[in-house]
Amino acid sequence: MTDDLHGAVGVLLGDDGQRYTVGRRNLVEVLRQAERPLTAAEILEAGSLPQSSAYRNLAVLESCGVVHRVAGTDELARFELAEDLTAHHHHHLICTECGLVSDFTVPDSLESDLAAVAHRVALETGFRAEHHRLDLLGRCVHCG
Amino acid sequence: MTDDLHGAVGVLLGDDGQRYTVGRRNLVEVLRQAERPLTAAEILEAGSLPQSSAYRNLAVLESCGVVHRVAGTDELARFELAEDLTAHHHHHLICTECGLVSDFTVPDSLESDLAAVAHRVALETGFRAEHHRLDLLGRCVHCG
């Protein structure tokens, strides 16, 4: 029950003065079992909380850094566990046909280049980059 | 009046059996003058069409490849002229504080690497990448 993930989530919530309730554990579990970002609708189907609780708790988890909000090409919000809590840094494949979002990773050398670019841009524009987002847009295997 | 841009837009619309009406020209002009992606609200303020016409025409322009929809971190839809119609390929700086989206470019060498990654991913996952999206997320000069 008390494995690494839930322990880490508990700490993040606690740091923020929040409780790790049953509903929140439920959400984390649903997101853990998904191998891709889920829409609110998918989460509602998979979990067993009312809408308002799901949305409210996703917001809490997001502000504590447990959950991350992912932008696709449609207007639906999608959520995944923060990278700190899961294996590793990854990027998204976004299907422009059906909206499906899935994960992929890139070579470390490319990640270094991206970091260098972020640094250059900061110098040139005064924008302070904290993260980057690299997505491939196209047709998923289904919509190919 | 009939400069390159409007000519090109007219062709794209025509190819799709659509007319280049006053309202559509108005939208293209508003987007041309902006140096960054605009939200629907900003477009409504700048242009002079009713909401429904603006949204409907943005949808038409998008499906003809004249306008491109940009995802930020907030839920607001943002629009810009398609890259084919403007100078060049670019990426976005997205402020996580105020949502502002602005443009930047990266070295060609990085673009080549991105293309190579897209190709590799296609082989490995069967996903057909058509475009990519590289955004930097952080604080803009204002919200720094």
Added chain:
DNA sequence: ATTTATGCAAATCGTTTGCAAACCT
């Protein structure tokens, strides 16, 4: 003349919020 675009107002959809009851410590 016939097809397509417009503009108003009403509807829709995802998401958020007010409030009273249930929960945790």
Added chain:
DNA sequence: AGGTTTGCAAACGATTTGCATAAAT
């Protein structure tokens, strides 16, 4: 008890749509 979270139902805000009129070819 004291403050937080829950769950229902109602509210919200951005975007979309029905329909009758106006415009374009």
